[in-house]
Amino acid sequence: MTESKPSPNPGQAIQVQGIRKHFGHLEALRGVDFELRKGEFLSLFGPNGAGKTTLIGILSALSRPSSGTALVAGYDVKEADPAMRREIGVISHASFLYADLSPLENIRFFATMYGVESAEERAIAVIDEVGLKPRMHDRVRTFSRGMLQRLSIARAIVHNPSILFLDEPYTGLDQHASGILKEQLQALHTDQRTILMTTHDFSRGLDMCDRVAIMVRGKLALWESADQLDPAGFERLYLEKVAQAGRG
Amino acid sequence: MNTYLSQVKAIVWKDFVTELKTRELFSSMFVFAILVMLIFIFSINLSIVDANQVGPGVLWVAILFAGTLGLNRSFTLEKENGCLQGLMLAPVDRSAIYFGKMLSNLAFLLIMEAFLLPVFMIFFNVDLVSHLTPLLAVVFMGTLGFSALGTLLSSLSSNLKTREIMLPILLYPLIVPIAIGSVRLTGQVLDGKSLADMMNWVGLILCFDIIFISASIMTIDHILEE
Numbered sequence A: 001m002t003e004s005k006p007s008p009n010p011g012q013a014i015q016v017q018g019i020r021k022h023f024g025h026l027e028a029l030r031g032v033d034f035e036l037r038k039g040e041f042l043s044l045f046g047p048n049g050a051g052k053t054t055l056i057g058i059l060s061a062l063s064r065p066s067s068g069t070a071l072v073a074g075y076d077v078k079e080a081d082p083a084m085r086r087e088i089g090v091i092s093h094a095s096f097l098y099a100d101l102s103p104l105e106n107i108r109f110f111a112t113m114y115g116v117e118s119a120e121e122r123a124i125a126v127i128d129e130v131g132l133k134p135r136m137h138d139r140v141r142t143f144s145r146g147m148l149q150r151l152s153i154a155r156a157i158v159h160n161p162s163i164l165f166l167d168e169p170y171t172g173l174d175q176h177a178s179g180i181l182k183e184q185l186q187a188l189h190t191d192q193r194t195i196l197m198t199t200h201d202f203s204r205g206l207d208m209c210d211r212v213a214i215m216v217r218g219k220l221a222l223w224e225s226a227d228q229l230d231p232a233g234f235e236r237l238y239l240e241k242v243a244q245a246g247r248g
Numbered sequence B: 001m002n003t004y005l006s007q008v009k010a011i012v013w014k015d016f017v018t019e020l021k022t023r024e025l026f027s028s029m030f031v032f033a034i035l036v037m038l039i040f041i042f043s044i045n046l047s048i049v050d051a052n053q054v055g056p057g058v059l060w061v062a063i064l065f066a067g068t069l070g071l072n073r074s075f076t077l078e079k080e081n082g083c084l085q086g087l088m089l090a091p092v093d094r095s096a097i098y099f100g101k102m103l104s105n106l107a108f109l110l111i112m113e114a115f116l117l118p119v120f121m122i123f124f125n126v127d128l129v130s131h132l133t134p135l136l137a138v139v140f141m142g143t144l145g146f147s148a149l150g151t152l153l154s155s156l157s158s159n160l161k162t163r164e165i166m167l168p169i170l171l172y173p174l175i176v177p178i179a180i181g182s183v184r185l186t187g188q189v190l191d192g193k194s195l196a197d198m199m200n201w202v203g204l205i206l207c208f209d210i211i212f213i214s215a216s217i218m219t220i221d222h223i224l225e226e
């Protein structure tokens, strides 16, 4: 099999072609193809074990695809160029925060890692943005789930990335906290920033996205423009697609 | 280069701030090292054997055991909340992560040893003060090799569920040349010989220090990838 490589296109933030990922005998991704334009917001749905987290891991160059190519911000993820890493921010199941440090110490540390200039001021600014300034000297270990999640956002955006990967950001948040998160995501979703979010929450996911995808068993079962979809009928469509792809 | 250094510095700084807040690493290493020494004190009859002969072995066993405890703890910190993954996402050269962790492990061990040596002096009733400079040089060379190899192997075993067991199993066989060299040198220093008379041992330890550090730089990229 010859691999055709997508040619870098400045209008596209993410170009994925034929991505596969094996874990031993298990094939977690079985050929994923899609392109996401700059500034677009993609909501990725799919049942547990579909391969969503695996895909984000590959796109953020944490793990390597078994085959296929992916360009993120024009860089091949296999090369893991530092310039590419600077374009990416990730919010995942884990907070990536040091429990014994304070928010300020954490964010300033990551700012330094990303080579952000005047790390201290920038850290304070993003902590303020997520509303944690009053607690910025407390120990992160004492934070609630919602506060941790907000601090994760601060960590992910401290270097002002143009692409954000959000892996189930609403998990474990109460209504109030997910309301705040939604507002923050809306503020982050500018023309300049591309967002890929996985979620199990249909209404949150469909709320502000431009594109909708459903992944089942390592393949995209649906790829659609958000304005082509009827939110009221989405649950039925989702269940249909999952059942269809599950048979195939 | 400037970013590289500030990244290394930031990793060391982070470990120090964490340690200043929790004091867990120092206290557990120090208490453990003292306990190891005490066990030997009670099982050796110092009126029969020469303290200069058995003391160095006991000292290094205490340092190596306590150091292993510290290495395990230092990587547990990176694993909590997936922090290591967060670091891997950043545009940081993998060797900068290695040097940061290695230097902080080295620094913590050296601080622990600074407290341990006086205790060793009292327990074994040996005179360290008159041989202080060569003794410190030996302790530093041995600890450097231990931290260099230990940091590499603890990142290697950090993905294994059996990390606490795997680290010593991998580490102790490989650290043998440095351990033997350090024990020998410490014994001779306590006997009042100068380091210049034992250049073969000094050379051996320095060689292994360099080998461990360069092997780490060469392999850390692959080791830190899942």
Ligand SMILES: Nc1ncnc2c1ncn2[C@@H]1O[C@H](COP(=O)(O)OP(=O)(O)OP(=O)(O)O)[C@@H](O)[C@H]1O
Binding pocket: A023, A026, A028, A046, A047, A048, A049, A050, A051, A052, A053, A054, A055
């Ligand atoms: N490191 C790994 N080793 C072995 N198998 C793995 C690994 N990571 C993921 N898998 C497998 O790959 C498949 C896809 O997992 P993944 O975490 O990507 O699913 P997901 O869509 O994110 O699911 P969820 O909605 O539960 O988060 C699963 O079958 C999982 O068991």
Ligand SMILES: [Mg+2]
Binding pocket: A052, A053, A054, A167
């Ligand atoms: Mg997942």
